Amino acid sequence: MTRSLCDRVAIVGMGCTKFGELWDTSADDLLVEATHQAIGSVPGLTKDGIDAYWYSTFASGHAGLPLAKALKVERPVTRVENYCASGSDAFRNAAFAVAAGVYDVAMAVGVEKLKDSGYSGLTVNEPPGNNTGPEVSSPAIYALLPSTYSKAYDVAPGDVRQALTHIAWRNHSNGAKNPDRAQYTSVVPKEKIEKAPKVAGDLGVFDCSGVADGAAAAIIVRAEDALKYTDKPVYLKGMSLYAGMSNGAATAGERHASFPEVVACAAQVYTEAGITDPRSQLSMAEVHDCFTPTEMILMEDLGFSERGQAWKDVLNGDFDLDGVLAVNPDGGLKSFGHPVGASGLRMIFELWLQFRGEAGPRQLTDPELGLAHNMGGFPGEFISFISIFGKELG
Amino acid sequence: MTHKLLAYATYRPHYTLPRSVVNAALTGVARGSGERTVAGYDEDAVSMAVAATRRLGAGVRSADQLYFGTATSPLLDKSCSLIVHAASSMHDRAFTLDVTGLRAGFGVLKSASTTGGVAAMADMRTGRPGSAVELEGGDGAAAFLFGEGADAVAEVLGSASVPMEVMDAWRVPGTSHALVGEDRFVDHALGRAVREVVSEVAKATGQTDPPTTSVVSTLNRRLAGALAASIRPDGFTDVQAVHRETTGYCGAADIGLLLADALDAAVAGDTVLAVSAGGGADALLLRALKDGPLAGVGGAGRRRPPGEAIGYYQYLTWRGEIGREPARRPARPSVAPPPSFRDSDWKFGLVGSECLECGKVYLPPQRVCRCGAVDEVRPFPVADLTGTVVAHTTDGVSDSPNPPSLAALVDFGTTGRLLLEVADARPSEITDGTEVEMTFRRTYAVDGVPNYFWKARPKNRSSK
Ligand SMILES: [Zn+2]
Numbered sequence: 001m002t003r004s005l006c007d008r009v010a011i012v013g014m015g016c017t018k019f020g021e022l023w024d025t026s027a028d029d030l031l032v033e034a035t036h037q038a039i040g041s042v043p044g045l046t047k048d049g050i051d052a053y054w055y056s057t058f059a060s061g062h063a064g065l066p067l068a069k070a071l072k073v074e075r076p077v078t079r080v081e082n083y084c085a086s087g088s089d090a091f092r093n094a095a096f097a098v099a100a101g102v103y104d105v106a107m108a109v110g111v112e113k114l115k116d117s118g119y120s121g122l123t124v125n126e127p128p129g130n131n132t133g134p135e136v137s138s139p140a141i142y143a144l145l146p147s148t149y150s151k152a153y154d155v156a157p158g159d160v161r162q163a164l165t166h167i168a169w170r171n172h173s174n175g176a177k178n179p180d181r182a183q184y185t186s187v188v189p190k191e192k193i194e195k196a197p198k199v200a201g202d203l204g205v206f207d208c209s210g211v212a213d214g215a216a217a218a219i220i221v222r223a224e225d226a227l228k229y230t231d232k233p234v235y236l237k238g239m240s241l242y243a244g245m246s247n248g249a250a251t252a253g254e255r256h257a258s259f260p261e262v263v264a265c266a267a268q269v270y271t272e273a274g275i276t277d278p279r280s281q282l283s284m285a286e287v288h289d290c291f292t293p294t295e296m297i298l299m300e301d302l303g304f305s306e307r308g309q310a311w312k313d314v315l316n317g318d319f320d321l322d323g324v325l326a327v328n329p330d331g332g333l334k335s336f337g338h339p340v341g342a343s344g345l346r347m348i349f350e351l352w353l354q355f356r357g358e359a360g361p362r363q364l365t366d367p368e369l370g371l372a373h374n375m376g377g378f379p380g381e382f383i384s385f386i387s388i389f390g391k392e393l394g
Numbered sequence: 395m396t397h398k399l400l401a402y403a404t405y406r407p408h409y410t411l412p413r414s415v416v417n418a419a420l421t422g423v424a425r426g427s428g429e430r431t432v433a434g435y436d437e438d439a440v441s442m443a444v445a446a447t448r449r450l451g452a453g454v455r456s457a458d459q460l461y462f463g464t465a466t467s468p469l470l471d472k473s474c475s476l477i478v479h480a481a482s483s484m485h486d487r488a489f490t491l492d493v494t495g496l497r498a499g500f501g502v503l504k505s506a507s508t509t510g511g512v513a514a515m516a517d518m519r520t521g522r523p524g525s526a527v528e529l530e531g532g533d534g535a536a537a538f539l540f541g542e543g544a545d546a547v548a549e550v551l552g553s554a555s556v557p558m559e560v561m562d563a564w565r566v567p568g569t570s571h572a573l574v575g576e577d578r579f580v581d582h583a584l585g586r587a588v589r590e591v592v593s594e595v596a597k598a599t600g601q602t603d604p605p606t607t608s609v610v611s612t613l614n615r616r617l618a619g620a621l622a623a624s625i626r627p628d629g630f631t632d633v634q635a636v637h638r639e640t641t642g643y644c645g646a647a648d649i650g651l652l653l654a655d656a657l658d659a660a661v662a663g664d665t666v667l668a669v670s671a672g673g674g675a676d677a678l679l680l681r682a683l684k685d686g687p688l689a690g691v692g693g694a695g696r697r698r699p700p701g702e703a704i705g706y707y708q709y710l711t712w713r714g715e716i717g718r719e720p721a722r723r724p725a726r727p728s729v730a731p732p733p734s735f736r737d738s739d740w741k742f743g744l745v746g747s748e749c750l751e752c753g754k755v756y757l758p759p760q761r762v763c764r765c766g767a768v769d770e771v772r773p774f775p776v777a778d779l780t781g782t783v784v785a786h787t788t789d790g791v792s793d794s795p796n797p798p799s800l801a802a803l804v805d806f807g808t809t810g811r812l813l814l815e816v817a818d819a820r821p822s823e824i825t826d827g828t829e830v831e832m833t834f835r836r837t838y839a840v841d842g843v844p845n846y847f848w849k850a851r852p853k854n855r856s857s858k
Contacts, residue, residue: 119724121791128730130737132758132847134815135726135837136801140789141813144803147826148785201787245764256785256803 002240004272007393009095010226010233011218013042016349019214019336020183027060027113028070030215034342035071035109038217042229050219051103052076056090056110058083058340059125067109083376084288085241086110087216087344088385092239094220104225109217110346112339122211122340138290139208141378143201144256145293152255153308161194161202163311164292168193168206170320171289171328175335177321177361182335183212207292212337216345218352223393232356237369238272239387240265244377261384262301262375270303273388275369278303279325282388283367284354286347288375289332299327302373302386321362329354329362344374344385355391367391397510398546399680403449404654405442405516405535406641407433408701408818408851411709413529419706420524430642432704433518433533435712435795436817436835438844439464440474442535442647443516444481444834448777450512450539454482457539459511460490463498465565465572465646466518468836468844477846478514480742481834483775496563498646499536499611500670503653503678506540507550513538517645520570520713527572530615532642536650548657551601551665551679554594556587558674563613570714572645574613581617587675588621595667595677605667605679607660609634609652612671613643621671633659653678658687702820712795721793728840739773744832744848746810748774755810776832779806780853783828788821800824804850817849829853 015037017030025033039045055067055077064077082089087110094106117123121138150160169190175182188206196204219229226233242261266278275281287302289295299310304325305318313319319327330336330350333343351370353359368391375384413426433442443462447454460482462475475490488511493501499515506513516535521527540550562580565572574580588610596602608625610618615638622634633655644651653668660666660682669677710716739745740758747759751767755774762768781804789799800816802824816824817833830850837847 117724119722123724126727128733129727130733130741131727131729131837131845132737132741134801134813134847134849135792135799136813136815137789137791139791140787140799140801143787143789144785144801148803151826198788198790200789200791 002268004238005095005099006237006272006274007223007235008099009220009236010223011236011348011352011389012221012226012229012233013038013045013219014217014349014352015041016181016216016346017214018181019212019339019346021115022213023115025213027057027066027111030111030113030213031067031070031109034111034215034217035107038107038109038219042219045219045229047071047073050075050105050107052094052097052106054078054080054090054094054106054108056080056086056108056341056344057112058086059123060111060113060341083383084290084338084340085344085374085376085383085385086341087346088372088374088387089241089344091218091220091345091348091387092241092385094218095236095239098220098222101222104221106220107217108220108345109215110342110344111215112341113213114211114339115213120211137200138378139200139203142291142293143203145291145297145379146202148256149293149297152257155308155311160296160311163296163314164207165190165193166314167289167292167295168334171332171334172206174321174329174362175331178331178335182331183210183337184331184335203291203293206334209290209333210337212339214336214339214342214346216342216349218345218348234352234355234389234391235393237388237390238269239385240269240272241383241385243383244381256379258297259301259379259382259384261382262298262373265384265386266302269386269388275388278371279305282325282369282371284326284329284351284364285371285373286330286332286350287327287373289328289334290338295327295332298373302371321364326364329359329364340376344372347372347374348387348389351389355389396507396550397540397542399507399538399548399550400453400541400543400546401450401539402547402654402657403446403537404651405445405449406431406651407437407442407533409434409704410701411706412703415703415706416524416529426529428639429703430529431532431534431644431701432709432712434818434835436837436849437533438468438836439466439516439518439535440468440477440844441834441836441846442533443478443514443537446516446535446537447478447482447512447514450537453539453541454512455484457484457511457541458488459506459509460484460488461493461502461505461511461513462490463493463502463513463515463646464517465494465496465498467492467494477742480738481846483743483745483777484512496645496672497670497676499649500676500678503538503649504553504676506538507553507678510541511539513540513650515647515650517647519572519643519645522571523710523715525571527574527613530613530638530643531572532644534641534644534651535647536654538650547684548666548680548682551681552595552599553676553678554591554598555676556591556594556674558583558587560673562672577614580614584612584617584671584675585621588669588671591669591675591677592625592667595679599679601665601679606664607633607656608667608669609656610669610671611643611648611652615643618671621669625667625669657682661685708796718795721791723791723793726838726840729843729845741847743775744777746774746776747771753809755806755808757810757812774808774810776806776812777848779832781806781812781830781832781850783824783826783830784811785826786816786824802830802850804830814848814850817851819852823852
């Protein structure tokens with residue numbers, strides 16, 4: 001039995017660094033910056049007021065010690081790693097602890113320093129294995145999706161291509177309105193997106209999110225205490241996390257055009273949050289646009305589009321900043337890059353800004369409810385996390 | 395006693411190197427005819443031996459002996475026959491043995507024909523750029539199953555050997571280039587050895603009439619042709635000529651490839667004399683019990699399906715003669731012995747699991763089924779299945795000596811699917827619905843230690 005955390009915890013402070021190739025900034029620097037921004041956003045709060053930390057990083061540190069050392073705190077610090085959903089899971093566990101009444105104030109902070117490796121993609125240090133995994137890169141794995149989607153719903157490949165281009169164009173356009181924090185802040189013309197060198201299959205460089213360095217942090221308290229810390233708290237309405245059981249490698253449904261973990265995850269979180277029609281009830285959604293086809297399929301798995309219709313809705317501008325449901329208003333992974341341990345919290349940070357009316361040129365008109373979807377892994381074996389937040393209690 | 399030949403098979407890699415391409419690169423003049431076979435960058439003697447052995451069919455599984463012959467074993471000290479054994483899904487009480495050197499091919503044939511069992515042989519010939527070894531060499535594999543059975547394809551009439559201490563071919567440990575003695579001296583020594591062995595085999599078998607067909611395996615193409623013609627001037631077929639024109643001398647596997655091609659061209663009652671000329675001479679005389687061709691597609695005498703001709707730069711790169719700037723990617727994991735040991739059935743045999751309760755197939759095998767059953771499984775072998783490409787893509791990120799890498803999601807008509815690398819194909823050769831077969835490959839090496847696993851490749855890619 002899963003019980004709802006709807007309206008039981010709230011975010012009262014947040015911080016987020018600039019994301020990008022931060023050659024002059026260490027992981028420690030990023031942690032200091034994000035946490036102090038977050039603490040500084042809560043009037044009167046000091047470091048001593050944080051009771052416990054959940055610290056997420058995929059590969060930039062081990063155990064809770066890097067955070068304790070960087071911040072000089074003697075507090076419980078738990079390191080969280082759950083692939084690309086690490087930051088989300090740090091938030092999730094901090095929320096549990098506060099809701100349980102064990103701590104009054106918890107911080108979730110995620111960091112990743114990826115550029116130092118010198119590689120353009122994610123690198124995973126797996127334990128010794130039997131070395132039977134195929135050497136197929138992430139872009140190649142996701143490059144299978146446009147064609148399987150096209151076949152599943154009998155959509156012309158050219159139409160799918162246009163939708164992918166639109167997603168890349170829109171997310172970069174949104175990122176251009178986020179110059180303080182996004183890695184890429186230029187509008188990219190659609191023609192340039194389509195003519196870009198191919199990375200894998202039909203996916204060009206603008207169809208793939210890059211890697212980046214960055215950190216983000218959130219301060220979490222019980223909902224009833226929220227107004228003690230800020231007059232503009234953001235309330236958690238529900239959250240859900242699913243780990244795919246890998247029904248045979250690469251089996252993502254017979255048609256390979258949907259992510260079953262996301263569908264299950266969405267069903268649960270909508271129940272928790274009392275959402276019956278996400279497309280009309282949600283004001284915005286931050287989703288995991290690691291590759292443009294991922295975002296297209298997510299529109300259906302999250303219930304924003306009918307099956308086989310996402311490509312059309314995307315092209316119709318439904319998910320643009322001025323559309324019926326703004327998707328990735330901050331620019332998404334496309335504009336930010338993907339510092340694995342930080343991305344989940346970066347998504348929530350945009351909800352935080354939007355609900356507080358602090359999103360500048362991206363500001364949506366009076367958003368009420370928003371969703372953050374963050375996931376890691378591959379079709380067939382995903383970690384999927386969804387959280388829903390609102391501006392008001394009730 | 396000798397056993398009958400129950401099955402035979404060959405494996406010639408997909409890629410070829412035209413001799414004119416080598417000469418054009420080295421001398422500016424595109425002279426020379428024909429081509430040699432070239433193992434893919436992800437192949438070696440072990441992987442090619444597996445390909446040939448698996449083509450022998452189900453009889454391999456119950457064979458009690460496996461003799462693996464090669465002069466280019468990918469690992470020393472360790473018995474590579476054990477890899478061939480594991481990847482051929484042979485039973486787990488079989489005897490296996492590695493035989494080394496260029497004479498290993500004849501060695502495994504003679505051993506298996508004596509005791510029964512599998513003779514597998516594979517080799518890659520690498521010489522100095524522009525050398526006869528490089529131009530006249532080839533890569534390939536052959537396998538033979540001997541035993542008792544009413545359905546035999548040939549019987550062994552006898553064999554003879556004339557061992558001779560002679561520096562006709564050698565290679566220094568730790569080096570990759572095969573070296574050979576001076577032509578005219580080798581002609582002299584091996585010519586005498588072959589004349590003697592032909593006489594000896596006649597005495598040993600009582601077969602005083604010349605064989606219907608004779609094939610001679612030795613590096614020097616002219617000498618090989620002259621010796622084969624001298625044994626049976628009017629019975630010389632084009633088996634050997636075609637082999638040399640389209641494949642080349644495949645070292646330890648050469649005698650096997652020639653014998654298989656000769657059997658393909660034979661009719662029941664024909665005798666075939668296979669002579670290995672090197673370090674003296676060894677000969678095996680067989681009588682065909684069935685009409686060929688039994689192994690190859692198209693049989694000997696006809697050219698095998700055209701493979702893909704590669705450039706000289708590509709060849710030199712694959713052979714490690716030229717260093718290549720790799721893609722900037724993380725180091726590949728070194729081979730960890732315990733996990734490979736525990737998961738041998740999967741890694742080497744490509745055997746998944748099928749739930750006895752609900753029929754769900756898991757690739758790789760799983761103990762727990764999503765239906766709730768625990769340890770209610772039976773093995774689900776995949777290596778011999780034909781798969782269908784559900785989706786495919788190029789992969790411009792993964793490092794490959796043969797870019798672009800190809801990946802395919804492969805469906806086996808069951809509930810289990812596999813994402814696999816695709817071997818031996820250009821992007822245009824893979825589409826949705828393409829039928830693929832499984833192929834055991836050397837996926838990479840770390841510090842020279844090879845890692846093996848299976849890939850997909852378009853079905854019917856090379857002669858059998
Ligand atoms: Zn089952």
